[in-house]
Amino acid sequence: LTLPRNSSGLHVVHIAAEMAPIAKVGGLGDVVSGLCKALQRKGNMVEIILPKYDCMDHDRVQDLKVLHETVESYFEGQLFKNKIWVGIVEGLPVYFIEPLHPAKYFSRGKFYGDGDDFRRFMYFSRAALELLLESKKKPDIIHCHDWQTAFVAPLYWDIFANRGLNSARICFTCHNFEHQGAVPAHDLKPCGLDVDHLDRPDRLQDDSSHGRINAVKGAIVYSNIVTTVSPTYAQEVRSPEGGRGLHLALKTHSRKFFGVLNGIDTDTWNPRADNFIKAQYSYDDLQGKLINKDYIRKQLGLSTSDPSQPLVGCITRLVPQKGVHLIRNAMYKTLELGGQFVLLGSSPVPHIQKEFESIAENFKSHADARLILKYDDVFSHLIYAASDMFIIPSIFEPCGLTQMIAMQYGSIPIARKTGGLNDSVFDLDDNSIPAELRNGFTFVNADEQSLNGAMERAFKYYKKNPEVWQELVKRAMTIDFSWESSASQYEELYHKSLARARAFAQT
Ligand code: ADP
Numbered sequence: 383l384t385l386p387r388n389s390s391g392l393h394v395v396h397i398a399a400e401m402a403p404i405a406k407v408g409g410l411g412d413v414v415s416g417l418c419k420a421l422q423r424k425g426n427m428v429e430i431i432l433p434k435y436d437c438m439d440h441d442r443v444q445d446l447k448v449l450h451e452t453v454e455s456y457f458e459g460q461l462f463k464n465k466i467w468v469g470i471v472e473g474l475p476v477y478f479i480e481p482l483h484p485a486k487y488f489s490r491g492k493f494y495g496d497g498d499d500f501r502r503f504m505y506f507s508r509a510a511l512e513l514l515l516e517s518k519k520k521p522d523i524i525h526c527h528d529w530q531t532a533f534v535a536p537l538y539w540d541i542f543a544n545r546g547l548n549s550a551r552i553c554f555t556c557h558n559f560e561h562q563g564a565v566p567a568h569d570l571k572p573c574g575l576d577v578d579h580l581d582r583p584d585r586l587q588d589d590s591s592h593g594r595i596n597a598v599k600g601a602i603v604y605s606n607i608v609t610t611v612s613p614t615y616a617q618e619v620r621s622p623e624g625g626r627g628l629h630l631a632l633k634t635h636s637r638k639f640f641g642v643l644n645g646i647d648t649d650t651w652n653p654r655a656d657n658f659i660k661a662q663y664s665y666d667d668l669q670g671k672l673i674n675k676d677y678i679r680k681q682l683g684l685s686t687s688d689p690s691q692p693l694v695g696c697i698t699r700l701v702p703q704k705g706v707h708l709i710r711n712a713m714y715k716t717l718e719l720g721g722q723f724v725l726l727g728s729s730p731v732p733h734i735q736k737e738f739e740s741i742a743e744n745f746k747s748h749a750d751a752r753l754i755l756k757y758d759d760v761f762s763h764l765i766y767a768a769s770d771m772f773i774i775p776s777i778f779e780p781c782g783l784t785q786m787i788a789m790q791y792g793s794i795p796i797a798r799k800t801g802g803l804n805d806s807v808f809d810l811d812d813n814s815i816p817a818e819l820r821n822g823f824t825f826v827n828a829d830e831q832s833l834n835g836a837m838e839r840a841f842k843y844y845k846k847n848p849e850v851w852q853e854l855v856k857r858a859m860t861i862d863f864s865w866e867s868s869a870s871q872y873e874e875l876y877h878k879s880l881a882r883a884r885a886f887a888q889t
Contacts, residue, residue, distance in 0.1 A: 388425030392522040392876055394418075395550075397431045397510045399503060399530035400493065402650070403759065404471055405438040407493050408699055409644070409783045410527060410557050413611070416647035418474050420869035429521075431510040433502075434467055434478035436489040443469040443476070453516050455509040457483070458572040464509050472649075479509045495730060499530075500565050500597075504573045507533035511542045520549040523876045526605075527555050529563030532597040535604035536575055536586065551879045553872075554605035556598055558780050559619050559626045560703065563597030564588045570595050584634075590627040602631045606879045608639045609872075611781035612802030616641025618778070642872060643805050644781040645865035651766075651787045653859075658763035663792075665859035668852075671767065671792055678768040684722055685749040692721040692844050695769030695793060697762050697784055700729035700738060705798065708775035710741065711830045712796075712837065713751055719841045722750040726765055728757050766791040771840055775825075775833050779803050785822070789858035794851075795822040796836050806863075810854060811839060821858045 387393065396418055400411035414430065422428045432438075440446065446469035454461040467478040481487050487502040496502065507526070511534060514521065526534040535552045542548075567581040580586040581595055585603055588596040602608050610616050616639065618624035620632055632639055649655075653671075654664045660677040663670025675693055679686045694716045698704045709725070716723040729735040735755065742753035754761065766772075772788035774797040781802030785795040797803040807822040808815045823840045825832040844851050 387427040391425040391427060392873070392880075393427045393429075393520065394421055394523045394525060394876065395429045395431065395514065395519070395521040396525045396527070397507065397531045397534055398527045399433065399506075401430060401432055401471060401476065402647070403439060404442050405432060405435055405493060406759070409611075409781065412647060412650075412783055413555075413557065413644050414527065415472055415474065416645055416650075416865045417869055417872065419472060419647065419649070420645070420865035421872065422474060424869060424873060426873070428474060429519075430471075430474055430476045431513065432476055432478055433488040433506050434465075434480040435493060437491050437493065443471055445469055446478075449477070450516075453479075453509070453513050455481075455505070455512040456574050457505050457508065464513070466513060477513060479506060479513065481505060481509060500563060500569060501572060503530035503563075504533050504570070504597075507531050508537055508573045510534065511537055511547060515542060515545060515547040522550060522880055523553055524550045525553040525555065526601065528557050529561055529597040529601075532563060532601035533573060533575075535601040536580065537573065539604050540575060540579075551606040551876070551883055552604065553607040553609065553876065553879070554601040555609045555611065556601075556780075557611055558703075559598070559610070559624070559628055560778075562588075562599070562626065562628065564591070564594050567593060567595045588627070589630055596628075599628055599631050602628065602635050602639075606638065606883075607875050608632075608635060609642050609875070610639075611641070612643045612805045613641035614804040615778075615780045615801040618801060624778070640871075640875060642868050642875075643802060644783060644786075645868045646783055646786045646790065646863045648790070648864045651790050653767055653791050656763055656767065658760045659767040660764070663767075665792070665856045668792065668855065674764060674767040675769075678724070678764050679722070682724065682752045682754075683747070684724075684752060691750075692770040692841065693768055694721050694723045694771045694773060695726075695765045695788070696724070696773040697726045697765055698774075700727045700734050701731060702734075703777055703779070705775040705777050705828060706734055708798075708828065708830065708833050709773060711833060712773045712775065713741075713753075715830075715834050715837050717750055719837065721771075721841065724751075724765055724769065725753045726756075726758060726762055727753075728755055766793055769793040770844060771796055774798070774803060774807075775828070776800055776803060777828050782806070786863040789821060789861060790863060792855040792859045794840065794854055794858060796833075796840050797822060797824055798828060798833075799824045799826050809836075810843065810850075818857070821854070821861060 402411035450466040465480040586595040586600040588594040661670035661673035779801040825836040
C-alpha cells in the first residue's frame with residue numbers, strides 16, 4: 383500500500399479525526415491531507431489512521447477493504463475487537479478503525495457533537511496505537527492532531543513504549559487552543575491511563591480547574607514536538623487569554639513548541655484545473671473569473687445588470703471565533719457600498735444558526751445578497767472563483783485557510799490582523815511592508831468601524847483604480863501557498879527530534 387521512501391525518508395503515521403475530502407469539518411481536514419501529500423512527495427512513507435465514520439464520503443476512498451477483523455483494544459477493563467479497513471485517499475494509504483463496541487462510536491451520522499465525544503476519541507486514540515503495535519510497525523514519527531487524538535502522547539509513553547511500540551517520537555499539532563478536551567479526572571480512566579499518576583500540575587491536570595484533566599495539556603507535556611498552525615498564533619497563545627489557560631504549560635515546554643504556517647492543497651485549490659467551477663482560469667487570463675461571477679449570480683438569482691459590481695464572498699463556520707457580528711455587518715456594508723454579498727456557512731450553535739436563518743429569509747429574493755446556510759464543498763469552489771473580495775473578520779484565527787484559498791482564486795481578502803491572518807495577509811496601503819508582498823486589506827480592532835474602514839478602502843481601489851486592482855489580483859494569485867515549504871519545516875522538526883533521541887540513547 384505504501385510507496386517506498388527515499389534513503390533519508392521517514393516513516394510518519396498521522397492519527398487524526400478529520401481528513402479532506404472524505405471526513406472534513408474545517409481546516410484540520412485540509413491540513414491532514416495537504417501536509418501528508420507534501421510529506422509523501424518529499425520521499426517519506428506516510429500513513430494515516432482515521433475513525434471509520436459511517437458518514438464519511440466513501441465514494442472518494444479507493445480500494446476500500448477489510449484488513450483485519452481482530453485488532454483488540456482495551457477500554458473500561460475489557461478488550462473490544464476492531465475491524466480495520468484500508469483504502470487510498472488522494473494517493474495516501476489510510477487505515478480506518480471501526481470499533482466493534484456496542485456504543486457504535488463512529489456510526490452516529492455526524493463527525494462530532496455527541497455527548498460522549500470524549501469517550502469516542504479516547505477509544506480511537508488507544509485503538510490506533512493498538513493497531514500500530516499489533517501490525518508491528520516501527521514508525522519514526524507519530525503525529526497527532528487536536529484534543530481528539532491528544533491522548534496518543536501519554537498513552538504512547540506510559541503504556542505502549544513498554545509494550546514494544548517504541549521506535550517513534552511524538553509530534554502534536556494544536557489547530558485551535560479553544561478546544562482542549564478538559565473533563566473530570568476520572569473520565570480519563572477508561573483508556574487505561576493511570577489517573578492518580580497523571581492528575582498532577584506537571585502532567586495532565588487542568589490549570590484552570592482542579593479536579594479536571596486536560597487532554598491538550600497532556601499532549602503538550604508528553605510530546606517530543608508541539609506545534610501550532612502559524613507563528614503569530616504561537617505567540618498569541620503564550621498569553622492567558624490566547625492560550626485559554628494553557629500559557630503556563632506552553633511556557634514550561636517552550637523549547638519544543640513551534641508555529642508553522644499551514645499551506646493549502648494546491649491540487650484541490652487550483653483555478654486552472656478546478657472541475658467544480660464553471661470556467662477555469664489563471665492569473666494571465668482572467669476571463670474565466672468573469673464567467674464564474676456571471677454564472678453564480680444567475681444561479682442564485684442575483685442582479686446581473688452591472689458586471690463590474692464587486693462580489694464579496696464569505697465561507698465560514700458561523701461560530702463566535704469567526705466574528706459573526708462583523709460578518710453580519712460586512713453584509714450590510716457591502717450593500718451600502720454598492721456590492722453584492724454571498725455567504726456560505728453553517729453554525730453548530732443553535733441561536734446563531736437561527737439568527738442567520740432569519741436574515742437569509744429576509745434576503746431570499748434580494749437583488750444583491752444571498753445566504754446559503756449549509757456545508758457545501760462543491761459550491762465553496764464556485765464562490766472562491768466568482769468573488770472579487772473575501773471577508774474574514776475573525777476574533778482569533780489560529781491559521782485560517784480561506785484567505786489563502788481566496789487569494790489563489792483572485793479574490794482579495796479583507797481580514798482582521800490576528801493569528802495566521804497576520805502572517806498571510808498584508809495591507810495594500812501599509813508602507814512598512816515591501817510592495818510585492820501586499821496582497822489584501824487588513825484592520826486591527828474587532829469592531830465595525832475598523833472593518834468598515836478596510837472595506838471602504840477595498841471598494842475605492844476596485845472602483846476607482848482598476849489597474850491597481852488587476853495587479854493586486856495577479857499578485858495574490860501567484861503567491862506560493864503550497865505545502866512545500868511548511869512540510870519541509872515539519873520534516874526538519876522530525877529529523878531534529880530523532881537526532882536528539884539518538885544522541886540521548888548514546889549517552
Ligand atoms: P476552521 O478550521 O476554523 O473552520 P479554516 O479557515 O482553517 O477554518 O478552514 C475552513 C475550511 O472549511 C476551508 O477549506 C473552507 O473552504 C471550508 N468551509 C468552511 N465552511 C464551509 C461551508 N459552509 N461549506 C463548505 N466549505 C466550508
